[in-house]
Amino acid sequence: MANVYNWQIERQMEYPYEGARPKRQFAAVFDLNKCIGCQTCTMACKTTWTVGKGQEYMQWNNVETKPYGGYPMGWDVRILEKLGPQPWEGKKYVGKTIFEAAPRGEKVLGYLKEELDWTHSNAGEDEAAGTLDKGAYFTMPTHDMWFFYLPRICMHCTYPACLASCPRQAIYKREEDGIVLVDQTRCRGYRECVQACPYGKVLFNPVLRISQKCIGCYPAVEQGMQPRCVTTCIGKIRLMGFLSKPDEVKPHAPMDFLVYVKKVALPLYPQVGLEGNIYYIPPVNVPREFLRQMFGTGVDQAVETYLKGKDDPELLGLLHLFGDTKEIVETFTVFPEAREAAGFDKKGREIVRVPFTEPDYLRPFYDDARKVYRHNIS
Amino acid sequence: MRTRFQLALGIAVLLLGTAVGETQQLDAPFIKGMIPVDPLWNGWEGVPAIQATIKPQDQVRPWHLAPSIKGLTIKAVHNGTWIAFLLVWKDATRDVVMYLDKFRDAVAVMVPVKESTDIAMGEPGRPVLQFHWKADWQEDIDKTFQDISQLYPNAWEDWYPFVPGEPPYDITAWTNPEAQRYMTGWVLGNPRSQPQKRVSVEEQIAEGPGTVTTTPRQSAVGKGVYANGEWTVVIARPFVTGDPNDPSWGPGEEMLVAFAVWDGGKGEIGPRKGYVDWVRMNLRPGGG
Ligand code: SF4
Numbered sequence: 001m002a003n004v005y006n007w008q009i010e011r012q013m014e015y016p017y018e019g020a021r022p023k024r025q026f027a028a029v030f031d032l033n034k035c036i037g038c039q040t041c042t043m044a045c046k047t048t049w050t051v052g053k054g055q056e057y058m059q060w061n062n063v064e065t066k067p068y069g070g071y072p073m074g075w076d077v078r079i080l081e082k083l084g085p086q087p088w089e090g091k092k093y094v095g096k097t098i099f100e101a102a103p104r105g106e107k108v109l110g111y112l113k114e115e116l117d118w119t120h121s122n123a124g125e126d127e128a129a130g131t132l133d134k135g136a137y138f139t140m141p142t143h144d145m146w147f148f149y150l151p152r153i154c155m156h157c158t159y160p161a162c163l164a165s166c167p168r169q170a171i172y173k174r175e176e177d178g179i180v181l182v183d184q185t186r187c188r189g190y191r192e193c194v195q196a197c198p199y200g201k202v203l204f205n206p207v208l209r210i211s212q213k214c215i216g217c218y219p220a221v222e223q224g225m226q227p228r229c230v231t232t233c234i235g236k237i238r239l240m241g242f243l244s245k246p247d248e249v250k251p252h253a254p255m256d257f258l259v260y261v262k263k264v265a266l267p268l269y270p271q272v273g274l275e276g277n278i279y280y281i282p283p284v285n286v287p288r289e290f291l292r293q294m295f296g297t298g299v300d301q302a303v304e305t306y307l308k309g310k311d312d313p314e315l316l317g318l319l320h321l322f323g324d325t326k327e328i329v330e331t332f333t334v335f336p337e338a339r340e341a342a343g344f345d346k347k348g349r350e351i352v353r354v355p356f357t358e359p360d361y362l363r364p365f366y367d368d369a370r371k372v373y374r375h376n377i378s
Numbered sequence: 379m380r381t382r383f384q385l386a387l388g389i390a391v392l393l394l395g396t397a398v399g400e401t402q403q404l405d406a407p408f409i410k411g412m413i414p415v416d417p418l419w420n421g422w423e424g425v426p427a428i429q430a431t432i433k434p435q436d437q438v439r440p441w442h443l444a445p446s447i448k449g450l451t452i453k454a455v456h457n458g459t460w461i462a463f464l465l466v467w468k469d470a471t472r473d474v475v476m477y478l479d480k481f482r483d484a485v486a487v488m489v490p491v492k493e494s495t496d497i498a499m500g501e502p503g504r505p506v507l508q509f510h511w512k513a514d515w516q517e518d519i520d521k522t523f524q525d526i527s528q529l530y531p532n533a534w535e536d537w538y539p540f541v542p543g544e545p546p547y548d549i550t551a552w553t554n555p556e557a558q559r560y561m562t563g564w565v566l567g568n569p570r571s572q573p574q575k576r577v578s579v580e581e582q583i584a585e586g587p588g589t590v591t592t593t594p595r596q597s598a599v600g601k602g603v604y605a606n607g608e609w610t611v612v613i614a615r616p617f618v619t620g621d622p623n624d625p626s627w628g629p630g631e632e633m634l635v636a637f638a639v640w641d642g643g644k645g646e647i648g649p650r651k652g653y654v655d656w657v658r659m660n661l662r663p664g665g666g
C-alpha cells in the first residue's frame with residue numbers, strides 16, 4: 001500500500017499504487033439545480049456507445065431520482081452502510097476510505113451488484129407507491145417535500161477503485177487526460193472492478209464476457225470536443241473541462257474556477273476516497289444534512305455562493321457557458337460591462353460568447369416565409 | 379508467503395521443524411494409440427489416481443480462504459506425443475454461463491515452462507504454462523454460442539444499428555463491420571468474446587500473478603461433462619508443439635504440475651479459487 005494525497009478529504013490515504021496525477025484530468029461540473037430528468041444525456045450515450053450485444057441493460061450515463069432512486073439499485077446506501085460511520089473533523093475526513101476499510105485479503109471494500117440491481121434504471125422512481133391522502137402536496141417556500149435528479153457518469157477518479165481492484169492491471173488511467181478505461185483485450189471478466197467501484201460505474205457484458213464502462217467519449221475529447229452526454233444536455237446543466245492539480249490552480253480555467261476558486265461544485269461522496277472528477281453544484285432546496293452526507297463539508301458555502309451568483313458576474317458568466325458550445329472551453333473571460341461571457345480553446349481562440357440575458361424576440365403568429373403558424377411565439 | 383517447490387525439501391524441513399506435507403506423486407502411464415479426449419473413455423478406469431486436497435488461494439489479493447470445491451481426483455496418461463489429464467470433482471451446481479452476478483465453473487492444469495517456479499502463477503523469468511478449461515466455452519461448443527437469447531430467453535430488443543434481419547438478431551447476423559464495432563472484445567480478438575469457439579481450453583502463459591496471457595499458438599484441447607453432481611474434464615496437449623515455451627517434458631521425465639478449480643456458482647473466478655499445490659508427475663517411459 002502506498003500513501004497518496006487526496007485533496008477532497010484533506011489528508012493522505014492508503015492506495016494500492018503510488019499516486020501519479022495525469023498531465024491533464026478530465027472533469028465536469030453538473031449543476032443539479034437545473035437537471036430536469038429528461039434522460040437526453042442517457043440516450044445520447046446509449047445510442048453512441050452501448051447498442052451492442054450484452055449492452056442492452058447498460059447505462060454508462062444514468063439519471064436517478066434522489067433520495068430513493070439508484071442505478072444500480074441502492075448503490076449509495078449499500079456502500080455507505082458497509083463503510084460505517086463517516087466522521088469529518090472540519091474539512092478533514094477522519095473516517096475510513098473504501099481502500100482503508102477493505103477486509104483482510106481484499107484490496108477494496110465493495111460488493112458484487114446483483115442482476116436485479118441493474119434492472120430498474122429509474123423506472124418507477126418518480127411514481128408514488130401508494131395513495132397520498134393527507135396534507136398538502138406542495139408548500140412553498142419551505143420545501144417540505146423535496147427531490148432532485150442526480151445524473152451520473154464515471155468519475156474518472158484520480159484514485160480509481162476499479163483500477164486498484166483489477167488483479168490483471170487491465171484497467172488504466174490515461175496520462176494525457178486522466179480518462180479511465182478497461183482494456184477490452186486484457187479483461188477476463190473477473191468483475192473485481194464491478195465489485196470495487198462504489199459508484200457502480202463498471203458493468204459486465206455477459207455476451208462478450210468482459211467488463212465495460214464510460215470511456216469519457218475520449219475520441220471526442222482528443223479532438224477538443226466535449227462528451228456526448230454533456231453537449232446534448234437539454235437543461236444545459238453540464239460543462240466538461242480539465243481540472244488542474246490542486247497546487248497548480250488556474251483561475252481562468254472553468255473547472256478550476258468552479259471547484260477550487262469558488263468552491264461551488266463539490267465531489268460526490270468524497271469520503272469513499274477516490275477523488276472522483278465529476279463535481280456537482282448542490283441543489284439548494286434539499287436538506288443540508290442530506291447534502292453534507294452526499295457532497296461533504298463544503299455544502300453550506302457552495303449553496304450560499306450559488307445563491308449569490310446573480311451578483312457575481314464571473315460566476316454568473318461562467319454558468320452561462322454551460323451547454324453553449326460543443327468544444328472544450330479551456331479558459332473563460334467575463335465582460336461585466338457588456339454582460340457577456342466568452343470561452344476560449346487551447347490556442348486561445350474564442351469559441352463561444354453569450355450574453356447574460358438573452359434578448360427577447362417577438363415573432364408573428366403566422367410566419368409568412370415558411371408558411372407556418374408558431375405555437376410558441378416567445 | 380509464497381511457497382516454492384524445492385527438490386531438496388529435507389534440510390529446510392529439519393531446520394524449520396515444520397510438518398511439510400509430502401509432495402504427492404502422480405503416475406502417468408504410457409498408453410498405445412490415440413490420446414483419450416473423452417472424459418467417459420472406459421480406459422480411464424485402470425489409470426492410477428491421486429486424491430488432491432484443495433488449498434485456499436491466500437497468496438495474492440483478493441484471497442479466497444474458503445474454496446467451495448474440497449477435493450480433486452487427478453489422473454494422467456500419455457501416448458509418447460500427447461499427454462491427457464482427467465480431472466473429477468464434486469460440484470452441486472452446473473454453472474455454464476456468465477450472468478451479471480454469476481460465474482462459470484472451470485479447472486486448470488499448470489506446468490513450469492523450464493525450472494521450478496512460484497506456485498502463484500510463476501515468477502518473472504520463470505514462466506508457467508496453464509491449460510484452462512472453461513464450462514462456458516464448453517457450452518458454446520456443445521450447444522450454441524451463449525447469446526442474449528440463451529442467457530435471457532424473454533429479453534426483447536427492437537433493433538441494433540447496422541444489423542440486418544429481425545429480432546432476436548443472433549450473433550450470426552452481426553456480419554456488418556459497422557455493427558461489429560460495438561462488439562469490442564470480439565473485434566479486438568479477446569478469446570472470451572469470440573462467438574465461434576473451437577476448443578474449450580485456453581492455453582496461457584504467465585510470469586507471476588496478474589500476467590496470464592493467451593499464448594499465440596493454441597495447442598491444448600479438452601472436454602468436460604457434468605453428471606450426478608460431478609464434473610469430469612479431460613485436458614490434453616502435445617508434449618512438443620514447436621512453441622519456444624514448450625515445457626521440457628516427455629516420456630520418462632519427472633516434473634511438477636499444479637491444478638486449480640473454480641466453482642462459478644459460488645463466486646469463484648480469477649484469483650478467487652482453490653488450488654492443488656505442486657504434484658510430482660512421473661511420465662512413464664514409452665512411445666517417445
Ligand atoms: S467512478 Fe468507478 S469506474 Fe469510474 S474511475 Fe472511479 S472507480 Fe473506476
Ligand code: SF4
Pocket residue numbers: 044045046048049060061153154214215216217227228229230
Ligand atoms: S462521457 Fe461519453 S461515454 Fe461517458 S457517459 Fe458521457 S456520453 Fe457516455
Ligand code: SF4
Pocket residue numbers: 034035036037038039040041042063149151232233234235236237
Ligand atoms: S440531459 Fe441534462 S437535464 Fe436532461 S436528464 Fe440529462 S443531465 Fe438532466
